[in-house]
Amino acid sequence: MVIITLVFCQVPMGDIRQSLLPRDVLSAAKELLYHLDIYICNLVQSGRQPPQVDAKTLELVEEFILHAPKDRNTPGRRMSALQELQLLEIMCSCFQEQSRDTVRQLMFSALFSLQGNQADESRMALLGKLVSMAVAVGRNPILECAATWLQRTHRVYCVRLAQVLVDDYCSMVPGSVPTLQNIHGASPRFCCQFITAVTTLYDLTSEELTPPLELLQMIVSWIQDDPRLVLITFLNTPLSGSQPISSLDITPLGGLMRWCVKAPLAYRREKKQALTNGSAENEQEAGPLLSALHLSVLQVFMLLPNILNEKGLFGRLALLQLESLAALTSDLSRLLDQADKHTHTSSADTQALSQLTLDRLAQALQVAMANGALLCSREDLRAICSRLPHNNLLQLVLSGPVMYYNNIHTPPLAFSPHAAHSPIASHPTHPAHTPHTPLATHPSSHPQYPGQPFITGMPFPFRPSH
Structure with a gap:
């Protein structure tokens, strides 16, 4: 192998191309993958930092x-x-047999990093088929x-890959x-990452962008089994x-x-289409699933204080972005307006869903x-929710004490997904505040939510209503 590596490194790229041209299409692709593996192994062994595959x-x-x-x-x-299927099998074996993760990652990048040219469509098509096959045959290195x-890739392409998997398996x-x-x-x-991509893809703005029931069931079961699953990328991202x-x-x-917040109105909005398509049962089944998902999301929030404190990030990093929250409340305002005009439900049902x-x-x-996932001032929160109709519980949150942190004046970390637009960056001069007091208990006018204080670190005391 060492001799082959040395020989390969001395062969000009143009000569390699000349040797590939006479071969049939599958044989040439297989041979190039073999040479690419050797080339990247040598690149890693050279110690060059960062190792980078050349343009040729x-x-x-x-x-x-x-x-x-x-x-x-x-x-x-x-x-x-048939040749494409054989190539995919060869690629699966190539990644499976390569034991060094650095080499695998560089090879994957050489094959599928988008270059902004016409070949990107071919990259995306081949990538979707390769990842779908890796799911089917259990090729974990490819999934990693x-x-x-x-x-690392633009979200537009990430959701395209997610769509391929949803189409293939759901x-x-x-x-x-x-x-x-x-x-x-x-x-x-x-x-x-797949959960993040599908929640970006399915934003519940239309019937086509409402998650299939099978996908929803799968994600709910994942998070119920392992709530920390949704934090893995954050926990493994360098600071x-x-x-x-x-x-x-x-x-x-x-x-x-x-998903949890928009679902009651979004699924009701699609009731006419569901009845037309004979899928009204799916709408009914989605309700309990989304209620369970809502509880799971709240429980994940409850995990954050210990995690953020261990990393020294409590009060310094917002995992929920203010811009995303503003977009959500804008969508809700529109959905609530549409619900008022809905002719397929009684006014009482519409009011209950709202x-x-x-x-x-x-x-x-x-x-x-x-629990430190959202960092903003009470004024920011009121402004974002200003277009929403009155709701007793929401009014209590908007008017009650807002949690500040002793180090809220600390600038956001560089790796924050939207550091330049962080709510902390928008308010860099906030003074340190004294520890917050627990939010007042829920008024008795809402018997479905017994009076319970929202206190960080306590077990979540109730299930969301269905």
Whole structure:
């Protein structure tokens, strides 16, 4: 192997291309993968920091694996469906047999990092098929590499990959959901990033962007089994270096909170379509699932104080961004207006759903603030919620004491997903405040929520209403 490595490193890239041209399309791709593995192993062994694949190698990948034409006058070569399947199997074996994670990550990056050119569509198509196969046959190294890809890539492409997996395992092949569900045990990092991507994709703005029931069931079961799952990316992200604003959020908490809060109105909005499509049962089943998810999200918030304190981040890093919260309340305002005009439900039902939505928002805001996931002033919160109709629980949160932290004047950390837009950055001169007092108990006019103080560190005392 050492001799082969040395020989390869001395061969000019142009000569390698000449040796690949006479081969058939599958043989050329297989040979290039072999050489790419050797090249990257040598690159890592050289100790060069950071190790970076050169442009000529990336051009070979585009030409012989992604089949992008070398120039306009040269037609691109195409694989048959069988040849493509064989290539995917070869790639699965290649990543599985390579024991060094650094080499695997560099190879994955060389194959699938987006370059902003015409080959990107071929990259995305091949990536979706490779990750889908890795899920099916349990190739954990590929899932680990895909988790890193999801963390570093623009969210537009991340949701495209998530859509491929949802289509493959929740829509096209009945009964295949358990296969996708197994990624929880195979690669928790990928599972966390997948949840973040699908909550970004399905924003409940239309029927098409409402999560399928099978997907919802799967995510609820994952988080119920392991609430810390949604924090894995955050827990494993180095504190140096900033997270690009265009990337996925560092946790799926914001997206999950959006699902829980918007769901009562969003699913009711689709009732007419559900009845037309004969899927009214799905709407009914989604209610308890989303109630369970809401409870799970609140319980994840309750885990944060210890985690943030251990990292020295309590009061310094907001896992829920103020901009996302503003977008959520804007969507809620529109949905509530639509609900008032809804002709398929009684006014009493509509009012109950509206109050459930606002109750969930209030609960999420209070628990998030109390546990350090949301950092903002009371004035900010009032401004964001100003367009929402009156709700007793929400009014209590907006008017009650807001939690401040002794180090709230500390600037946000560089790796904060949106540090420049952080609510802390918007208010850098806040003085330190004395410790907060517990929020007043819920008024007796809401018997479904017994009077309970929201106090950080106490077990969550009730289940959200269904």
